[in-house]
Amino acid sequence: MKKTNAFSCSLAELAARLGATLVGDGERRVSGLATLSDAGPEDLSFLANRAYLKYLPDTRAAAVLIHPAHVAECPATRLELDNPYLAYAELSRLFDPLAARPVAGIHPAASVADGVTLGQRVEVGAHAVIESGAELGDDVIVGPGSVVGADSSIGAGSRLHANVTVYHGVIVGKRAILHSGCVIGADGFGFAHDGAGWHKIAQLGGVVLGDDVEVGSCSSIDRGALGDTVIGDDVKIDSQVQIAHNVCIGDHTALAGCVGIAGSTKVGRHCMLGGGVGLAGHLTICDGVQVTGMSLVTNSITKPGVYSSGTGAMSNALWRKNAVRFKQLDDLAKRLTRLERSSRDT
Template sequence: MSISASTSATVGEIADWLDAQGMDGAIDVAPDEAATRITGAASLACATAEQVSYYDGDRRSADLATSTRAGLVLTNEAGRQHLPRGVCCLVVDQPRLAFARVLERLYALPARPAGVHASAVVDESATIDPSARIDAQVSIGAGARIGPKVVIGPGCVVGSNVVIGEATRLLARVTVLDDSLIGARCVIQPGVVIGSDGFGLAQDNGVWRRVPQVGRVVIGNDVDIGANTTIDRGALDDTVIADGVKLDNLIQIAHNVRIGEHSAVAGCAGLAGSSEVGRHCTLGGGVGLAGHLTLADNVHITGMSMVTRSIHRPGVYSAGTPLDTNERWHRNAARFKQLDRLVRRVKQLEKRLGDKPTPEEDS
């Protein structure tokens, strides 16, 4: 069961929204269909006559499409043929994107009054725009600057000299430590820590000494950060999360990491210090990046891969051993250890036979 929408709209109004947002291909609906009121959203399987869903033509979901009872389905030409007769649909080129745009309108956060809650502790030197909202038990440090329409949710901590841009939202219990910069329209989920010290250590006669971390965290505009993700401040230079980056839950971003515009990182990934991710990259769940390496633009790493070298060409990269039965896994692991010896033997045989390997084989 989906949560209630904050507003409702007719099918005709939704068609107008999509047309205004340049969603090519939306078709006109019959007058009786245009008046149908949509009060929420749900999956194809669960949607009712007052809810909107979407179908992208994927054959794996065709059975759900043919039996849906949704009041409105956003689909494409490929998916339209699978919908039952009588189900109202709007045909668009990108159904999932159109669905997201509709959800943004139906589930828009209600306007909340600006102001500072009586229980908030705000340093007298901090600057808070009159249109911002500061909720209960928030702490804001000296010299902090909170921009227009910012919402800082319950229990958040904002350190000294932090800057937060227009319409950014810290949902609850977010910690933003000293000197961090956050751009406009960011959404930061509960439990996020921004600006904690990086893992900087030096050996002193067998004893680890902490190296002070004196860089900042700089976050661009339109960045989303998932729950309990941590972003360390730079050791000397800044840790930088560029415009449009999307970070999932439970991600560790170490000091001096740089993530380029519109890249996305899935949950439980770990980016070691001074690694650099290009623009429009994706890192799957559980990916690990070793330190001091670079990924070019448009590099895509599949889940659970360990990246130990820089990647200079766009493309999709994978690593790791897929799940297998324990017996076969042990057998293959034992054979893997013999690969180097087998390769040497093959090369010796090729040399004796005068068979020259191709450059790809030789590498």
């Protein structure tokens, strides 16, 4: 990818910023971040996974963020520290070309209604719409084509990328990042059936997003039926995730792509839901739970730990045999119980 960021920094400055131990030429400057295999002489790289050790001896990087346990095979200047991946995460923001982009103000093609409150250094892109009563805090960026609904609030330092939709009465905390196509505050899936057809239930609640929340592209967070749908601080939500009405998610929880959470379920703090996980409605998931990818959770979880469901991939022929045996499990269990009773009686 072509580099568009003019940022550059000496290795000594970066080491001081990270609290890393510098071994090598501190005056050398770097202007980019790259993988071990792709890095050039002006790039900083990192080793955060043993699987990539094989690329370390041949790297052309100017320097490598590395754990002290792996320095023996490093040919480059080293920035030694205990968590290279965390250091890479911090430095990535320095090299982000969007970080240095000047504020453009309110685009002439944007529509900002009367009664909108704008903080300082706010940017509103072309064809964006800010409806009456909305509040945008300092340093908020609303990308082209995005909509902020009536009486919604976007906290300071938050960014809405292009074509984000924030419905009415939504509260977004500080430093949130909402990616293109995500929808915050659409109606929850609420209908009553009279035996012949469906009758819509008006969704009267809102959505509250905490500080430092990130929502991936094309994800949806529905508004509450009565109370609010609540997403805690520092929650990270991947792309194509569905969060239904009145769900509550605790601080520092992460949801990978295609997670689906049904209505009124409560997820605790510091949880991790793998890709494709489904949570049934009205459940409670306690703090510190990890659910592995493609698992279906139909009961509340009350103890921290790692949970899984489903079966791993196998050849179709073996899967077909096992599917037949699965249907026979109840009969086999009953037969086994009878045999055990018979054995005890003899």
